[in-house]
Amino acid sequence: MVEETLGTKLATDYESLRRREHELITxxxxxxxxxxxxxxxxxxxxxxxxxHADNPFLVVFVGPFSSGKSSIIxxxxxxxxxxxxxxxxTDRIAILRWGEQSERVRTGEYDTVFHPSPLLRKxxxxxxxxxxxxxQKHEETTRKxxxxxxxxxxxxxxxQAMTAxxxxxxxxxxxxxxxxxxxxxxxxxxxxxxxxxxxDYVIEQTQAKLGYKPQVWMMSARQALAARMxxxxxxxxxxxxxxxxPQVEKYVDTQLGDVARLRxxxxxxxxxxxxxNQTALEALRSNQAALDQYQNxxxxxxxxxxxxxxxxxxxxxxxxxxxxxxxxETGRRGGEAIREMFRFSNALRSFWRGLLELFGxxxxxxxxxxxxxxxxxxxxxxxxxxxxxxxxxxxxxPRLEGKDIQDIDDLVKYSRREIDGLPDAIRSxxxxxxxxxxxxxxxxxxxxxxxxxxxxxxAKVVETRSLERTVRNTLLYLAAWExxxxxxxxxxxxxxxxxxxxxxxxxxxxxxxxxGAGIAGLALLPLRGRALASAYANRIDHLQARYxxxxxxxxxxxxxxxxxxxxxxxxxxxxxxxxxxxxxxxxLRSLQDxxxxxxxxxxxxxxxxxxxxxxxxx
Numbered sequence: 059m060v061e062e063t064l065g066t067k068l069a070t071d072y073e074s075l076r077r078r079e080h081e082l083i084t085x086x087x088x089x090x091x092x093x094x095x096x097x098x099x100x101x102x103x104x105x106x107x108x109x110h111a112d113n114p115f116l117v118v119f120v121g122p123f124s125s126g127k128s129s130i131i132x133x134x135x136x137x138x139x140x141x142x143x144x145x146x147x148t149d150r151i152a153i154l155r156w157g158e159q160s161e162r163v164r165t166g167e168y169d170t171v172f173h174p175s176p177l178l179r180k181x182x183x184x185x186x187x188x189x190x191x192x193x194q195k196h197e198e199t200t201r202k203x204x205x206x207x208x209x210x211x212x213x214x215x216x217x218q219a220m221t222a223x224x225x226x227x228x229x230x231x232x233x234x235x236x237x238x239x240x241x242x243x244x245x246x247x248x249x250x251x252x253x254x255x256x257x258d259y260v261i262e263q264t265q266a267k268l269g270y271k272p273q274v275w276m277m278s279a280r281q282a283l284a285a286r287m288x289x290x291x292x293x294x295x296x297x298x299x300x301x302x303x304p305q306v307e308k309y310v311d312t313q314l315g316d317v318a319r320l321r322x323x324x325x326x327x328x329x330x331x332x333x334x335n336q337t338a339l340e341a342l343r344s345n346q347a348a349l350d351q352y353q354n355x356x357x358x359x360x361x362x363x364x365x366x367x368x369x370x371x372x373x374x375x376x377x378x379x380x381x382x383x384x385x386x387e388t389g390r391r392g393g394e395a396i397r398e399m400f401r402f403s404n405a406l407r408s409f410w411r412g413l414l415e416l417f418g419x420x421x422x423x424x425x426x427x428x429x430x431x432x433x434x435x436x437x438x439x440x441x442x443x444x445x446x447x448x449x450x451x452x453x454x455x456p457r458l459e460g461k462d463i464q465d466i467d468d469l470v471k472y473s474r475r476e477i478d479g480l481p482d483a484i485r486s487x488x489x490x491x492x493x494x495x496x497x498x499x500x501x502x503x504x505x506x507x508x509x510x511x512x513x514x515x516x517a518k519v520v521e522t523r524s525l526e527r528t529v530r531n532t533l534l535y536l537a538a539w540e541x542x543x544x545x546x547x548x549x550x551x552x553x554x555x556x557x558x559x560x561x562x563x564x565x566x567x568x569x570x571x572x573x574g575a576g577i578a579g580l581a582l583l584p585l586r587g588r589a590l591a592s593a594y595a596n597r598i599d600h601l602q603a604r605y606x607x608x609x610x611x612x613x614x615x616x617x618x619x620x621x622x623x624x625x626x627x628x629x630x631x632x633x634x635x636x637x638x639x640x641x642x643x644x645x646l647r648s649l650q651d652x653x654x655x656x657x658x659x660x661x662x663x664x665x666x667x668x669x670x671x672x673x674x675x676x
Contacts, residue, residue, distance in 0.1 A: 121213035123188025317667030400587025
């Protein structure tokens with residue numbers, strides 16, 4: 059009952075691990091073809107690994123031609139199922155599997171030989187073309203099949219044991235992580251002492267060159283075949299045992315029990331994907347240098363774009379500084395004209411103008427001499443800076459456009475040069491063409507002029523009219539005040555009889571107070587002038603702010619448009635960099651996840667079939 063429970067648990071655990079391996083390999087196959095520089099042959103190996111666990115346990119025989127691989131397999135199975143000869147007779151891989159009757163089926167690159175041997179119910183043998191064959195394709199065919207092996211038997215002749223080439227093959231098997239058993243064939247041509255010496259030599263060389271002690275089987279395929287095919291039809295068991303060939307069946311029965319075979323069946327595909335995953339990680343690390351270069355290209359483009367934007371912003375700031383200077387100068391000149399109009403030395407003229415306004419004759423005077431403000435502003439050329447604004451602003455559009463076109467051309471040349479320098483595999487992934495735009499839109503700045511004309515008109519006409527009304531009202535009030543003072547003074551001088559004797563001093567005081575009020579009215583003119591000049595400067599500042607804001611919005615829109623043209627022109631390159639960065643990051647995460655899952659499966663695989671504390675490993 060316990061054994062049945064253990065068997066069920068083993069089968070369940072095996073199937074669970076097999077499914078996980080299947081899912082892991084499927085995910086890896088989805089990633090590998092997308093990674094640059096991963097050899098196609100390794101992707102093929104992973105595809106093979108996908109079906110490996112569903113195939114029989116494979117014991118693969120490799121070695122130089124005429125080393126006796128086919129003979130050993132024939133001796134193990136007791137029949138001459140495979141051709142043997144002094145020249146290369148095997149140019150295709152042959153897989154020997156269990157079948158109800160002996161037959162050979164030729165499919166694709168392989169031959170499948172079916173045979174009703176009980177041993178083939180547990181494992182399958184693979185006979186490969188000879189290594190070091192005179193036909194180079196034999197060695198290539200064998201190497202391609204090595205990754206499928208669960209156990210490798212490296213066969214060598216007793217008289218040519220452990221050549222330099224065999225050491226190289228052992229190194230390759232180590233890289234694959236395969237279990238390798240060294241088989242020394244034709245030991246019957248040696249004395250027992252010579253056979254022992256050869257075995258010791260092989261072990262010593264392997265330890266010295268590769269750092270581990272191998273399993274070495276001494277065999278004679280010829281002796282085994284002779285023992286199995288005696289004339290009397292009986293097997294000479296003593297001779298068969300002496301041939302060393304039964305070691306294979308003993309190995310299968312003892313060391314390759316159910317647990318060992320199941321574990322190895324899962325270990326083989328795991329080794330394949332471990333090797334390929336490592337190769338893919340190395341390829342990604344190699345690609346990282348190229349990716350770093352891509353990142354440098356992208357950063358360089360971004361730095362150039364930032365620098366070009368700063369240049370355009372600087373051009374706008376320089377123009378705005380000129381505009382601010384023009385408005386400031388207009389405010390200064392206008393304020394100077396206003397203060398001049400209300401200077402104390404011009405008080406009598408201001409009074410005279412006020413009288414004309416008071417008696418309705420101001421319009422005639424203005425028609426003859428011009429409006430007060432216009433005349434004063436014309437004297438100082440107050441609006442000359444405003445008149446110069448269009449010539450300043452009109453230079454901005456060509457300047458921005460010229461810089462946009464030149465920068466785009468420079469970026470296109472740079473991007474094309476960098477694309478030409480990319481590896482072919484990467485360059486082929488560029489989608490689109492790096493090229494300058496076919497047209498340039500100027501709408502943002504072309505629609506700017508009407509809004510600016512309105513503000514300029516306000517500065518020259520609207521503000522002047524408003525100021526003109528204020529000035530006229532001021533002069534009118536001044537004239538009315540001074541006339542009132544004059545009337546009071548005349549009244550005081552002509553009404554002396556109204557004051558009794560002794561009140562002459564009061565009359566005199568009132569006279570001087572009134573006279574002082576008249577003088578004070580004239581003296582307040584400069585203060586009024588300064589107040590009007592300050593108010594005018596504030597209004598000009600407000601118009602200046604509107605003017606600058608209007609230009610700022612339009613130029614910002616135009617600069618953004620130019621920057622977008624730059625980005626669109628080099629988008630094929632920058633998109634490639636962004637895509638490759640994202641793809642490689644995803645690939646790296648996927649391979650790292652695969653590596654972690656491999657480690658987990660390896661841990662559970664090591665525990666496969668082992669009892670836990672309670673008798674079952676849960």
